[in-house]
Amino acid sequence: MSTNFGSKDGILIRTMKMEDYYHVKIFMREHFYTADPIFAVAGEDASKRMQQFYEESSDHISMIKEGTSLLAIDEDDGERIVGIVLAGSLFASSPEEIRRRVIEMExxxxxxxxxxxxxxxxxxxxxxxxxxxxxxYSSKTTVETSMRGKGLGTRLAAALMEVGRSRDFP
Structure with missing residues (x-):
């Protein structure tokens, strides 16, 4: 399976690697937890708690290890992350497991x-x-605020569909 989904306008989309995770966490702190409307409504405290919840969870790591998560990088700016997709396999039992975890949230x-x-x-x-x-299952898709409205989210979605086809997801 290809790990590189092409470069356009200096933005390369590729499969996320474990060594990217440190920078992905920073990117999410700056562009997901502070910019997502759900977190904006919930307030800073909820945003920080959810950030901690996700960083302590193994969900993101397992998605990266699965090879189903994507990274968009600006090749002209030191390979700065400008977009991500955290995605992974979901099975018939997964929704009940997710529900159980949500119920247990304090x-x-x-x-x-x-x-x-x-x-x-x-x-x-x-x-x-x-x-x-x-x-x-595409769990989280985030594009850097300054890059929004330029079709990067569409490119990430198309690359994720390619990942799904190449891995025989129905």
């Missing part, structure tokens, strides 16, 4: 939002509806 103002999102995932029942046993 003192989080975002818990109702996560419960809603988990309920949508459960009620959509895509595994039964489409007769699949696994799917590629």
């Amino acid at each position: 003192h989080c103002s975002l818990k109702p939002i996560f419960m809603f999102m988990t309920d949508v995932l459960l009620k959509a029942n895509v595994f039964e509806k489409y007769g699949v046993i696994k799917l590629l």
Whole structure:
């Protein structure tokens, strides 16, 4: 499978590697936890708690190790990260596991939002509806604020679909 999804306008999209994770965490602190509308509504305290939750969780690491997460880098600016997709395999039992983890969250103002999102995932029942046993789940997609509106998110989504096809996701 290709790990490089091409360069356009100096922006290269490639598969994320474990050695990228340190810089990915910094990127998420600057462009996900502070810029995502859900975190903006929840306030700084909730944003910091969710950042800590995700950084202590093994979810991101397992997605990177799976080879299904992507990185967009600016080749003209010292390979600065300008976009990411954290994605991984989801199986029929995964939505219930996600729901259990959300229920166990303590003192989080975002818990109702996560419960809603988990309920949508459960009620959509895509595994039964489409007769699949696994799917590629895009957990987080973030583009640097200054790069938004330039089609980078679309390019990341297209590259992720290529990852899914190459790995035989239905």
